[in-house]
Amino acid sequence: MNTVTLKVNGKPASADIEARMHLADFLRDTQNLTGTHIGCEHGVCGACTILVDGVPTRSCITFAVACEQAEVTTVEGLDADEVATELRAAFSKEHGLQCGYCTPGMIVSARDVVLRMQEPTEHEIRVAMSGNLCRCTGYVGIVRAIQGVIAARRARGIAAIPGGDHRKALGPAGSGHATASANGTATRIRTSPAAPALAAATPAKAAAAPRQEADWKPQTTFTESFVVGHPVDEVWAFFDRIGEVASCLPGASLAGEPVDGHVEGQIRIKVGPISAEFQGVADVSRDEATRTGTINGSGKDKRSNSATRGLIGYAVKPGDKPGETRVDVSIGYTLTGVLAQFGRSGLVQDVAGRLIAAFVKNLEAKLSHQSGGGDAEAPPVITELDAGSLVSSVILGRIKRFFAALFGRR
Amino acid sequence: MKPVNFDYARPADVGAALALLADDTLAVKIMAGGQSLGPMLNMRLVQPDLLVDIAGIEELKQVTDRPDEIVFGACITHADIEDRRVPDVTRGALPSVANGIAYRAVRNRGTVGGSLTHADPSADWISILSAVGARVTLRGPAGNRTIAVEDYMLGALEADLRPGEMLVSVTVPKLGRSARWGYYKSCRKTGEFAHAIGAFLSDPERGVSRVVIGATESRPIVVTDAQHLIGDGRAERLDRVFDSHAAAEAIAAAGMADPIDRQTHVVALRRAIERAYSA
Structure with a gap:
């Protein structure tokens, strides 16, 4: 076990966890932030998509320990966010959700599309959102909601910023914040007692x-x-x-x-x-x-x-x-x-x-x-x-x- | 869907990472962005004793601009290239291909070095980087060695890594002013691994003419002198000089036996050529 500290929705959040704990479990199990949903748990469905260092990231295939000191924003942290507020209204209006399971991930990915793409076609929106699966709506309402928010913002003169406005650093989002240990060698965390030897396994019947x-x-x-x-x-x-x-x-x-x-x-x-x-x-x-x-x-x-x-x-x-x-x-x-x-x-x-x-x-x-x-x-x-x-x-x-x-x- | 318990190390530099790799009593696995390894760990297909997280190593995120090539570290992400935080020297080839890899949330963490080392034949980087003639540099106990990117993949999921070695950087040549390139991948849905990939580079100023047939379920087929397939690069419309017959023969000679597979790959190459970009 080791202490991992992140900045979650603007506040420091730390917990003693195993290295194998992914970010979604960290948020749900140690911070009680259950707005982040887990669907497939291998990076396909998009339900767990959250912001790490300001950009969308799959929290089920990102380990919490690998994001030490990173800035994490979950759907709970988007209450006051301007784009997310507009998207919530548009999702309600256009029937962009039914059961709501995919919605936290949808909002995070949709927000990214609104911020980055100037005048996407319907096809481009569908391609950009294709990493988020919804089993209720058939996507029509979701796409319309995003189109509506983009049209309204561009009409108000708010332009997209290709590549988004958050990321300046290079490398994987969430990496590079943790300081290396003083002697310049590896920071090594032991979580497992000497692993039980596999050889002990008797041949399965x-x-x-x-x-x-x-x-x-x-x-x-x-x-x-x-x-x-x-x-x-x-x-x-x-x-x-x-x-x-x-x-x-x-x-x-x-x-x-x-x-x-x-x-x-x-x-x-x-x-x-x-x-x-x-x-x-x-x-x-x-x-x-x-x-x-x-x-x-x-x-x-x-x-x-x-x-x-x-x-x-x-x-x-x-x-x-x-x-x-x-x-x-x-x-x-x-x-x-x-x-x-x-x-x-x-x-x-x-x-x-x-x-x-x-x-x-x-x-x-x-x-x-x-x-x-x-x-x-x-x-x-x-x-x-x-x-x-x-x-x-x-x-x-x-x-x-x-x-x-x-x-x-x- | 939880990984096995493993030890975790975050080395400060490449030297410290190599020291951790040297322990051959343990199953040690390197992780960069974790976008290929993460799912395999979650499904317990991979059960390491020690995970070495190299994403924080500064050297692996550096970019060096040289007169005729650019060198970037193994931990540069797909999004870094898509958003041109790494300067483009390929007349749009690399940013355009990066834009089509998986999904944005994956591109924000997935790395070029990780994709190449994972060595999935259907991945994008191995094909487009082979087309532009990129090289990779590996570092191990015996020092650095640099090889052509297509030689780095030995077969499905097998990269040419000697014991204790890791990939540190990718070198991409700067293309000439009249260079043209094309890339096409055949997928039934967006973001999935491709069934066939075609790519080409025609750079008459540098005398380079390369064709790549990717997503072959093994290492890509790379034709390093492809003049007989796409001409000398001076034709206005490359698709008019493209010899699909010769391409089919080259693919058959490389061992692809199934005629439908061959046809799919020839079509992918033809579409890549029809979409020739000159930026």
């Missing part, structure tokens, strides 16, 4: 077995193909050894050997600052006649409270050249929870493409190692998917040359 729902259809499907320089029989046999297949997939590991085509395990994926660890189960089936197989799995990431279900199909067939094998993979998945809210399908595909590229390299290395007479437990070469696997061409080239030298292959 697997989610319900996927085999019951035969008619489940994935939300997104895409296909990938790759060629390995080994005979079909070898590759097909390899795919039957689930534990080894899993060890080729960066970040994946099994809880044990499969029983009756049923296996439990986990996969850790790291993309930029995001890391997820899916614990789950899978049913594995193979058809010798057509040399095709399916992996039907589901898993949960406890950290982000996200879940995924996936259906992977693969077909193993001879490649164009003798001694080569072509593997066609179709990946279908449905992602739910927080990760789904964030992840766009293209990003997932980019990550899956990188995972498969790493998988193929590991598979090649493993097959070469085994056919070269090595034991089955050769360590996989890429163990985690991260930035390293993106700088791939250089590193993978080196790995390939290493194996080529080791086994006399080209």
Whole structure:
């Protein structure tokens, strides 16, 4: 805990808070200023928009501690504000609100439009207000209210000031007021006792077995193909050894050997600052006649409270050249929870493409190692998917040359 | 929707920030304006042990005007550029693009350096700064290094940061008097991340002709000598010399397999060229 002091609606306001407390919670929970509303809490709906250093800011994605000594104005502080007074009258007249949940944020953003834009068209007003969502009015009344206030002010000879009249400083609004500590080093605030180690978390009990729902259809499907320089029989046999297949997939590991085509395990994926660890189960089936197989799995990431279900199909067939094998993979998945809210399908595909590229390299290395007479437990070469696997061409080239030298292959 | 509990540090200068980054026993995350990181923290997609707030560091908000380029710190905001508190040297390109990023309340805190480092392929800065030929300077234990902005993005959400490094500044060249640029992003609603971005710069005095295809779900496709796509820049109407066939081929060669995606990106580029601005 640490003391954060802001200037709220003209008066100093301080509270002992955790560093993770955002500005909206600071205002509502420690100052009882409940006029600032919280809607989506991730910067999309605009209900929490307030003024920081005189300019509109999302208070749900701005930490209070990052605004130390900044000037904050909430809707409660706009009682005597000239533009806000005109807007309140116009919102009443034009039916610019019904339930009122979005209104504090609307007033703050509308005030900014009135101050900055000289003669905006209706379209320009709608674009400028598009970061504030209203589920009651259909926006018509809100836009009309803003148009009315602008028209009246311009008629009275009050011009807009492009860029607003408040901000002169550079950098994020709210920053730069706090003095650095005397020795010029970091001001560091400890809020957490030594974090309980994540390792202590026991493997989650697997989610319900996927085999019951035969008619489940994935939300997104895409296909990938790759060629390995080994005979079909070898590759097909390899795919039957689930534990080894899993060890080729960066970040994946099994809880044990499969029983009756049923296996439990986990996969850790790291993309930029995001890391997820899916614990789950899978049913594995193979058809010798057509040399095709399916992996039907589901898993949960406890950290982000996200879940995924996936259906992977693969077909193993001879490649164009003798001694080569072509593997066609179709990946279908449905992602739910927080990760789904964030992840766009293209990003997932980019990550899956990188995972498969790493998988193929590991598979090649493993097959070469085994056919070269090595034991089955050769360590996989890429163990985690991260930035390293993106700088791939250089590193993978080196790995390939290493194996080529080791086994006399080209 | 509350972040995990983390420690917070507000270093006084870049040196102090780098010292905090050096501790590799902790998950340390740098935050500038927090407009991309904030939502990820709230959703607990990111769970750092220590958050290093660099928004107060003076050096990162400085602007240096040199004869043929301008250098601004990583913590300059979208609104600083939109409102021209940072002088424009790009014949309106950067202020115009800044004006279309997310929403004003986000632009008042979101920073150029933060956007580039977050490395979302659909973000605006990576595409327009690649088009104008900007560079970024990174500082770490081994000192400074400066690279082209398009090389800073390795892939979706992955920036080229070595251990202990951070982005400190962006360098933008001053465009020639007859330079023309264009930028178009395809969005279904305002403020959302783009589905396709097209951008170009034609600066015949400096012999520069660049085309960028952005929002590809990975790093942008940058054609550094784009004369075969948009001519030598002396034509009065660039859209008349634009070769959409060659553009489609360049996009396919860069690995975009889906024909609809390719078409969307070619159209974004054509619209960017149709809207050529000469300021």
